[in-house]
Amino acid sequence: MKMLFDFFPVLLFFIVYKMVDIYAATAVLIAASAIQTVGHRLLKGSFEKTHVITFVLVAIFGGLTLFLQNELFIKWKPTAINWLFAIIFIGSHFIGNKTIIERMMGANISLPDPVWNKLNIAWALFFIFLGAVNIYVAFEFDTDTWVNFKLFGLMGLTFAFIVAQSLYLVPYLKEANASSDD
Structure with missing residues (x-):
């Protein structure tokens, strides 16, 4: 929901x-x-x-x-949001004792600190990538293509990234389950 x-x-x-x-x-x-x-x-x-x-x-x-x-201003908005989120994710490595991804997901799963750091960096790089791809589509294609990309492309890329993240986390979740079964 x-x-x-x-x-x-x-x-x-x-x-x-x-x-x-x-x-x-x-x-x-x-x-x-x-x-x-x-x-x-x-x-x-x-x-x-x-x-x-x-x-x-x-x-x-x-x-x-x-x-x-x-219309160029609204086309820049996804890039601005994604790059701002990237800055926040990168900044969280230097502010506080937990990365932003650990603050968001840490109550639900337990991971070693190096994994949290890699995950946080992966999200930052992903947001940078999304912003760059948005600029490319906004300037190289017509508005209709950009609107379709904004809905389906950005959502599809995000879904694919979340699936990849989940696959990356599977071994760590198995370790956590094995430890709790002992």
Whole structure:
């Protein structure tokens, strides 16, 4: 359910783009991101950091797109978000005693510190990659192709990365299960 809630602004953007245009889709994206951010606060009693970061960047880049009637700003938004997340993941190696990925997943699984560090670096590199691919598609293809890539390409790449991450973690999860069986 959480994934659907996190995904709905992008889905609405896609639908409105296909029905109207990039500017209407951008306005809907800004509104949907605001609803998502406030909705999480009302339902869970707190703001989710990723929603807040995304909403701020959507409001900035989307606002510039609407104000200047230039679609390039909204096309830069996925890159800005992904590169900001990469900076956060890299920065977490130097701030605090746990990486951001360990803070997010550490309550659910137990891994050795070197594995947490590799996983965190992998996510940072993945976010850098996503940002670069977004720029390539935004500047080398038409807007319709970019919108399709934004929905299906970025989601597909993320899903593939999560599967790869899961396969990487399997041996460590087996070790943890074997240790708990003793």
